[in-house]
Amino acid sequence: xxxxxxxxxxxxxxxxxxxxxxxxxxxxxxxxxxxxxxxxxxxxxxxxxxxxxxxxxxxxxxxxxxxxxxxxxxxxxxxxxxxxxxxxxxxxxxxxxxxxxxxxxxxxxxxxxxxxxxxxxxxxxxxxxxxxxxxxxxxxxxxxxxxxxxxxxxxxxxxxxxxxxxxxxxxxxxxxxxxxxxxxxxxxxxxxxxxxxxxxxxxxxxxxxxxxxxxxxxxxxxxxxxxxxxxxxxxxxxxxxxxxxxxxxxxxxxxxxxxxxxxxxxxxxxxxxxxxxxxxxxxxxxxxxxxxxxxxxxxxxxxxxxxxxxxxxxxxxxxxxxxxxxxxxxxxxxxxxxxxxxxxxxxxxxxxxxxxxxxxxxxxxxxxxxxxxxxxxxxxxxxxxxxxxxxxxxxxxxxxxxxxxxxxxxxxxxxxxxxxxxxxxxxxxxxxxxxxxxxxxxxxxxxxxxxxxxxxxxxxxxxxxxxxxxxxxxxxxxxxxxxxxxxxxxxxxxxxxxxxxxxxxxxxxxxxxxxxxxxxxxxxxxxxxxxxxxxxxxxxxxxxxxxxxxxxxxxxxxxxxxxxxxxxxxxxxxxxxxxxxxxxxxxxxxxxxxxxxxxxxxxxxxxxxxxxxxxxxxxxxxxxxxxxxxxxxxxxxxxxxxxxxxxxxxxxxxxxxxxxxxxxxxxxxxxxxxxxxxxxxxxxxx
Numbered sequence: 022x023x024x025x026x027x028x029x030x031x032x033x034x035x036x037x038x039x040x041x042x043x044x045x046x047x048x049x050x051x052x053x054x055x056x057x058x059x060x061x062x063x064x065x066x067x068x069x070x071x072x073x074x075x076x077x078x079x080x081x082x083x084x085x086x087x088x089x090x091x092x093x094x095x096x097x098x099x100x101x102x103x104x105x106x107x108x109x110x111x112x113x114x115x116x117x118x119x120x121x122x123x124x125x126x127x128x129x130x131x132x133x134x135x136x137x138x139x140x141x142x143x144x145x146x147x148x149x150x151x152x153x154x155x156x157x158x159x160x161x162x163x164x165x166x167x168x169x170x171x172x173x174x175x176x177x178x179x180x181x182x183x184x185x186x187x188x189x190x191x192x193x194x195x196x197x198x199x200x201x202x203x204x205x206x207x208x209x210x211x212x213x214x215x216x217x218x219x220x221x222x223x224x225x226x227x228x229x230x231x232x233x234x235x236x237x238x239x240x241x242x243x244x245x246x247x248x249x250x251x252x253x254x255x256x257x258x259x260x261x262x263x264x265x266x267x268x269x270x271x272x273x274x275x276x277x278x279x280x281x282x283x284x285x286x287x288x289x290x291x292x293x294x295x296x297x298x299x300x301x302x303x304x305x306x307x308x309x310x311x312x313x314x315x316x317x318x319x320x321x322x323x324x325x326x327x328x329x330x331x332x333x334x335x336x337x338x339x340x341x342x343x344x345x346x347x348x349x350x351x352x353x354x355x356x357x358x359x360x361x362x363x364x365x366x367x368x369x370x371x372x373x374x375x376x377x378x379x380x381x382x383x384x385x386x387x388x389x390x391x392x393x394x395x396x397x398x399x400x401x402x403x404x405x406x407x408x409x410x411x412x413x414x415x416x417x418x419x420x421x422x423x424x425x426x427x428x429x430x431x432x433x434x435x436x437x438x439x440x441x442x443x444x445x446x447x448x449x450x451x452x453x454x455x456x457x458x459x460x461x462x463x464x465x466x467x468x469x470x471x472x473x474x475x476x477x478x479x480x481x482x483x484x485x486x487x488x489x490x491x492x493x494x495x496x497x498x499x500x501x502x503x504x505x506x507x508x509x510x511x512x513x514x515x516x517x518x519x520x521x522x523x524x525x526x527x528x529x530x531x532x533x534x535x536x537x538x539x540x541x542x543x544x545x546x547x548x549x550x551x552x553x554x555x556x557x558x559x560x561x562x563x564x565x566x567x568x569x570x571x572x573x574x575x576x577x578x579x580x581x582x583x584x585x586x587x588x589x590x591x592x593x594x595x596x597x598x599x600x601x602x603x604x605x606x607x608x609x610x611x612x613x614x615x616x617x618x619x620x621x622x623x624x625x626x627x628x629x630x631x632x633x634x635x636x637x638x639x640x641x642x643x644x645x646x647x648x649x650x651x652x653x654x655x656x657x658x659x660x661x662x663x664x665x666x667x668x669x670x671x672x673x674x675x676x677x678x679x680x681x682x683x684x685x686x687x688x689x690x691x692x693x694x695x696x697x698x699x700x701x702x703x704x705x706x707x
Contacts, residue, residue, distance in 0.1 A: 574599025
């Protein structure tokens with residue numbers, strides 16, 4: 022990690038976000054993964070490592086901020102979860118488990134000798150599902166979806182025998198039980214045999230079979246599939262009758278829900294690891310698929326204090342089992358061109374089964390990675406499945422220095438323009454810019470994507486069709502002028518009056534887009550969705566950001582300082598913004614776009630509190646919480662937690678040992694309170 026440059030990290034994060042989103046869609050929305058769980062985990066792990074090293078480069082479409090996959094076209098109704106369904110961060114080694122426990126202690130400000138109890142249970146590989154009970158009766162079941170919105174599978178879940186329709190008397194008036202819908206190995210084999218005999222779809226894994234069986238428009242199909250349910254937690258609840266994770270899981274078992282028979286309490290990291298190894302030794306003999314062991318802080322009050330970061334709770338982690346490997350032949354190397362012009366090599370493999378999934382593609386990352394591995398078409402390679410995404414090559418079994426090395430192209434395979442790597446960069450990029458059809462296409466696809474303007478009806482095929490017709494030739498503003506081609510479009514293959522009207526209505530609905538989504542949709546390098554939101558939170562409108570970017574690019578230090586004062590906005594982002602608005606063709610495209618859309622002033626709703634909108638600095642030793650927990654509290658209350666005292670600071674929270682920051686606050690006349698007063702502010706905000 023120490024050898025990677027900031028520019029390389031940003032490029033790789035962009036590549037990872039795209040790849041992981043692709044595989045999330047295949048896995049969560051289509052139940053048709055191209056890669057194994059281990060391969061997916063490897064991508065997610067790499068993304069997490071880069072974000073930890075370069076926190077200011079975290080993208081708005083980062084996999085660390087997303088849970089599952091947004092529900093798009095589906096025959097099932099959408100359900101908004103009352104409490105977000107989250108996913109878990111992963112650990113892959115004993116050391117990472119120990120660091121997880123230490124991190125929990127640091128956040129809670131617990132000494133090393135203080136008792137800290139965890140639960141440990143095997144992680145069944147199924148489809149996440151939330152069961153909502155009102156007055157003890159099942160009223161709704163929903164898949165996780167993207168964590169906020171899932172699919173209504175109530176009618177389907179009614180055919181899962183492990184799911185009670187009615188709970189015993191005395192249960193809370195509202196309670197959501199959360200767990201996994203799964204299929205046993207034996208039932209999976211029988212189902213595939215029957216499917217193959219009938220000429221139907223054969224599933225790759227038991228998890229895919231369970232997901233495909235549950236997500237049926239016809240609940241009768243689900244009724245014919247052997248599904249089970251395994252509870253592992255809960256969501257919205259009018260009351261939680263126990264004070265620990267373990268006791269609550271026992272209570273769920275008493276209510277009639279199956280829970281892990283391997284759920285135990287552990288008081289040390291050594292006990293957690295011993296249980297992990299015990300389950301791993303028995304893994305192959307279990308009647309169902311598992312992919313790891315989950316550790317959770319047992320005390321529910323501590324869970325509440327720990328809260329969550331991004332998509333995952335701080336109080337839980339999944340300890341994954343090792344990656345799987347396989348040997349195959351690299352048949353070809355194809356070059357794909359992205360929206361920033363990057364040439365990405367993709368290896369095409371002779372199909373090979375790894376961990377239950379047939380793998381045909383492998384990412385080769387860049388020119389340097391190909392040289393490091395010495396791979397060429399025809400080589401025998403070892404691939405590793407370390408997650409549910411495109412796998413990686415870990416060894417070349419045909420390495421022979423006498424054979425000619427793979428000749429990485431110096432011309433774009435799409436437009437023929439020169440392809441070069443800028444100084445300090447490993448990635449080779451097409452210099453064709455807007456002349457390159459591949460870049461035009463990818464930029465438009467990004468602009469209309471869900472994380473940007475989220476335009477229904479403008480998929481890859483439609484964008485390509487309109488580009489071929491010359492209707493999308495100048496930039497994203499042309500999208501809003503498609504109404505001028507209404508009569509030409511009606512009657513073309515696949516287009517009728519109703520579908521054309523729906524498309525144009527979807528476009529018109531974006532005439533006043535969210536400013537942060539619009540900025541992100543421009544596809545400026547290093548400006549992800551999170552950075553775009555942070556910029557708009559601070560400056561509220563796009564003209565101000567453009568003005569500051571242009572001034573900073575021209576050498577105005579004050580403008581650059583205003584931009585870099587935002588957490589997560591560093592010199593690389595400022596340079597990217599300035600460079601974008603320095604190019605005449607970008608400015609012309611931007612002005613053209615703003616002639617078609619009018620984004621409203623960007624405002625963010627915050628929790629009402631005494632510190633909403635204020636800048637708070639924590640200094641000295643905090644005795645009841647860690648500095649990290651205190652900053653998290655400030656952000657929840659709509660405040661900004663800063664690291665130094667300045668004229669912009671509104672409040673200083675000081676613990677024992679506070680020194681220079683207290684003196685500076687006194688000099689500037691800034692209010693200083695102690696930790697107890699801060700705790701009262703937090704309590705009063707609810």
